[in-house]
Amino acid sequence: MDSKAAGAADRATHESLLMRTNWTDTLWSLRISRPADFRFEPGHYARLGLEQPDGSVLWRPYSIVSAPDDAALEFLVVRVAGGPFTQQLDQLAIGQPVLLDPAAYGFFIARQLLPGGTLWMLATGTGLGPYVSLLRTPGALHAFARVILVHSVRHRDDLAYRTEIEQAVASAPQGLTYIPVVTRDTVPGLPSARIPALIADGSLQDMAGVALTPDSSRVMVCGHPDFTADMRRLLGERGFTPCRRASPGSMLFEKYW
Ligand SMILES: NC(=O)c1ccc[n+]([C@@H]2O[C@H](COP(=O)([O-])OP(=O)(O)OC[C@H]3O[C@@H](n4cnc5c(N)ncnc54)[C@H](OP(=O)(O)O)[C@@H]3O)[C@@H](O)[C@H]2O)c1
Numbered sequence: 001m002d003s004k005a006a007g008a009a010d011r012a013t014h015e016s017l018l019m020r021t022n023w024t025d026t027l028w029s030l031r032i033s034r035p036a037d038f039r040f041e042p043g044h045y046a047r048l049g050l051e052q053p054d055g056s057v058l059w060r061p062y063s064i065v066s067a068p069d070d071a072a073l074e075f076l077v078v079r080v081a082g083g084p085f086t087q088q089l090d091q092l093a094i095g096q097p098v099l100l101d102p103a104a105y106g107f108f109i110a111r112q113l114l115p116g117g118t119l120w121m122l123a124t125g126t127g128l129g130p131y132v133s134l135l136r137t138p139g140a141l142h143a144f145a146r147v148i149l150v151h152s153v154r155h156r157d158d159l160a161y162r163t164e165i166e167q168a169v170a171s172a173p174q175g176l177t178y179i180p181v182v183t184r185d186t187v188p189g190l191p192s193a194r195i196p197a198l199i200a201d202g203s204l205q206d207m208a209g210v211a212l213t214p215d216s217s218r219v220m221v222c223g224h225p226d227f228t229a230d231m232r233r234l235l236g237e238r239g240f241t242p243c244r245r246a247s248p249g250s251m252l253f254e255k256y257w
Helices: 003-011 084-091 125-136 162-171 195-200 203-208 225-237
Strands: 013-022 027-033 045-051 057-063 072-078 097-100 118-124 146-153 176-182 217-223 251-255
Touching: 013 072, 045 072, 045 084, 057 072, 057 084, 057 125, 072 084, 072 125, 118 125, 125 146, 125 162, 125 217, 162 176, 176 203, 195 203, 195 225, 217 225, 225 251
Parallel strands: 118 146, 118 217, 146 176, 217 251
Antiparallel strands: 013 027, 013 097, 027 072, 045 057, 045 097
């Protein structure tokens, strides 16, 4: 157990599963009870714990999908093949216990970016989660003139929260653009190449109708570790600057697993 997890076990609060939404057989959202004093910002992650038969606790970090004013905490979960935590989580029935580390963690916070211009929110898979939290939080994106949300998934059914996002677009038609990308099915009207390739050949910028330059754009990148590495390289070559604790930048990353 790492030191963070050891501390978490001491401080953990006992929560319970309130609700589950299945997107596919292996992709689902969970809502758990939330302690009144649990504080977070969109982009933070929480640590969930599951008790094991030997009395130990298995901990995993999950980005928070819900907004800070939501009475519950919501998470987007993909079942990891052979992964003990998500297999156990998959079996959890409504009302059963989940441990919660009472602190929220992370630096994937939009205000770390320079304000203004177009915000590109790029996600693969469950990396969508922090952006849903941002969209659900009134005022969280007011620093930006336009927002482009790009979500890349393997199959059409993996487009979690699609209806909710499309409703958000409809209520903010000028300010928010949603571009789903499906890489392993052919879906008429949707791109099927990976995000870095779509940026490299300019087709993502054409779809959004806006350029992707360090002067005019801020970029958040969340998801598969190879994706975040590829995007760091691509954006760095184009002159984007990373966010530092003391100085805002034009690109910000959250790497999963
Ligand atoms: N250990 C963990 O904590 C953890 C967490 C989440 C997921 N996972 C693993 O990932 C598996 C699948 O998750 P998922 O369905 O979300 O799939 P995924 O493999 O992350 O794919 C989601 C999207 O990302 C794209 N992608 C993958 N690598 C990329 C790269 N280097 N650059 C750009 N785009 C890239 C995929 O394109 P392609 O179709 O072209 O690959 C797909 O469109 C899970 O079953 C699990 O094993 C593990």
